Amino acid sequence: MQTRSEETRARIVQAALKLFADKGYEATGVAEVCTAAEVSKGAFYHHFASKQAIFIELLQEWLQGLDAELGKALSRSSSVPEGLMAMAAEMKGVLGATDSRLQLFLEFWQQARRDPEVGKEMVAPFRRYRGYFSQIIQKGIDEGSFPPLDPEVAAHGLVAVAVGIVVQNVLDPGGADWYKVLQDSIRLFISGVSNTRAGVVPGGR
Amino acid sequence: MQTRSEETRARIVQAALKLFADKGYEATGVAEVCTAAEVSKGAFYHHFASKQAIFIELLQEWLQGLDAELGKALSRSSSVPEGLMAMAAEMKGVLGATDSRLQLFLEFWQQARRDPEVGKEMVAPFRRYRGYFSQIIQKGIDEGSFPPLDPEVAAHGLVAVAVGIVVQNVLDPGGADWYKVLQDSIRLFISGVSNTRAGVVPGGR
Numbered sequence: 001m002q003t004r005s006e007e008t009r010a011r012i013v014q015a016a017l018k019l020f021a022d023k024g025y026e027a028t029g030v031a032e033v034c035t036a037a038e039v040s041k042g043a044f045y046h047h048f049a050s051k052q053a054i055f056i057e058l059l060q061e062w063l064q065g066l067d068a069e070l071g072k073a074l075s076r077s078s079s080v081p082e083g084l085m086a087m088a089a090e091m092k093g094v095l096g097a098t099d100s101r102l103q104l105f106l107e108f109w110q111q112a113r114r115d116p117e118v119g120k121e122m123v124a125p126f127r128r129y130r131g132y133f134s135q136i137i138q139k140g141i142d143e144g145s146f147p148p149l150d151p152e153v154a155a156h157g158l159v160a161v162a163v164g165i166v167v168q169n170v171l172d173p174g175g176a177d178w179y180k181v182l183q184d185s186i187r188l189f190i191s192g193v194s195n196t197r198a199g200v201v202p203g204g205r
Numbered sequence: 206m207q208t209r210s211e212e213t214r215a216r217i218v219q220a221a222l223k224l225f226a227d228k229g230y231e232a233t234g235v236a237e238v239c240t241a242a243e244v245s246k247g248a249f250y251h252h253f254a255s256k257q258a259i260f261i262e263l264l265q266e267w268l269q270g271l272d273a274e275l276g277k278a279l280s281r282s283s284s285v286p287e288g289l290m291a292m293a294a295e296m297k298g299v300l301g302a303t304d305s306r307l308q309l310f311l312e313f314w315q316q317a318r319r320d321p322e323v324g325k326e327m328v329a330p331f332r333r334y335r336g337y338f339s340q341i342i343q344k345g346i347d348e349g350s351f352p353p354l355d356p357e358v359a360a361h362g363l364v365a366v367a368v369g370i371v372v373q374n375v376l377d378p379g380g381a382d383w384y385k386v387l388q389d390s391i392r393l394f395i396s397g398v399s400n401t402r403a404g405v406v407p408g409g410r
Binding site: 157 | 229311312314315317318319324327328331332335358359361362364365366367368369370372373375376377380381386389390392393394395396397398399400401
């Protein structure tokens with residue numbers, strides 16, 4: 001059961017998420033968040049040091065949820081290629097999200113350019129994902145699914161594809177079936193990694 | 206030789222580019238652009254209907270220049286895989302850009318969410334690139350470089366990789382050698398396309 005304090009905190013986060021997404025981070029004031037959440041300023045500052053703190057918390061909450069889903073998808077799978085496809089399937093909810101989370105993505109990035117503190121928090125997950133997927137590719141090599149190749153090179157490519165699809169999904173939701181694009185692209189990626197021989201540059205035939 | 210009118214117009218564009226990138230689009234007023242460009246408001250409105258018009262012009266100028274470079278790189282190449290690598294090489298300047306153009310990218314996207322007019326202009330190039338690269342992949346199939354596969358699927362993957370790398374390059378310039386990441390990723394992509402058989406889903410081995 002949620003305590004009253006937890007319930008208040010959750011209400012602040014929800015109100016801030018909606019306001020940031022609707023009006024933008026910069027245009028939203030703490031006073032507005034308090035009004036929307038029906039809490040006092042004192043209650044706000046009991047839970048969050050600043051507007052920025054709540055912004056960073058929103059980002060981290062969102063990614064923690066995503067990470068947990070991706071981790072589960074991988075652990076259910078019997079090989080890394082299968083795991084990557086299962087992880088792509090987990091993204092269906094993210095890409096189809098009608099809530100304001102994904103819309104907030106661009107706001108985070110915009111804010112990251114202006115504020116070094118937010119910038120550091122924003123860049124960290126990208127670096128972490130590149131490291132995380134390097135380990136997964138290495139596991140794929142170790143289990144014999146992939147030929148020996150530089151796992152970091154492959155991880156960079158994989159994260160780039162995912163980022164590029166999430167961005168286009170936000171900007172142009174009706175432009176494609178982004179979930180299908182993600183699945184097709186991960187399949188192409190697996191095909192590419194499987195076809196790569198260490199040190200060989202496929203540049204034509 | 207530039208006429209005086211062209212020179213004035215170019216000065217407005219340069220001033221606006223710098224202000225939009227430094228302060229953001231929303232925070233920049235036409236009056237400031239005029240001051241920075243050392244032109245009258247009358248001169249500004251002679252060239253541009255609104256702040257939004259200049260914003261869209263900046264985007265289009267930037268993409269036109271890029272498109273010309275990409276087209277040249279492709280036409281110099283003797284095969285599509287070689288052409289794709291040559292196009293990746295053309296991106297070196299874009300990814301290493303120390304000017305404010307690339308920084309403006311996020312501002313465009315942010316603005317696109319808020320303003321349907323900008324949104325339409327912003328979404329159009331993505332769709333155009335997906336169409337353009339579909340044609341290139343089809344050419345690769347026709348010339349025998351690639352097996353028969355759905356060129357649209359491949360084009361989506363290719364554009365996603367490029368978008369994901371450009372975004373990460375803007376957010377985290379020091380996080381990787383993004384030019385190398387692009388080259389490696391395009392190579393992986395070519396490898397993946399070459400390895401794909403129509404209707405076959407590589408999901409493991």
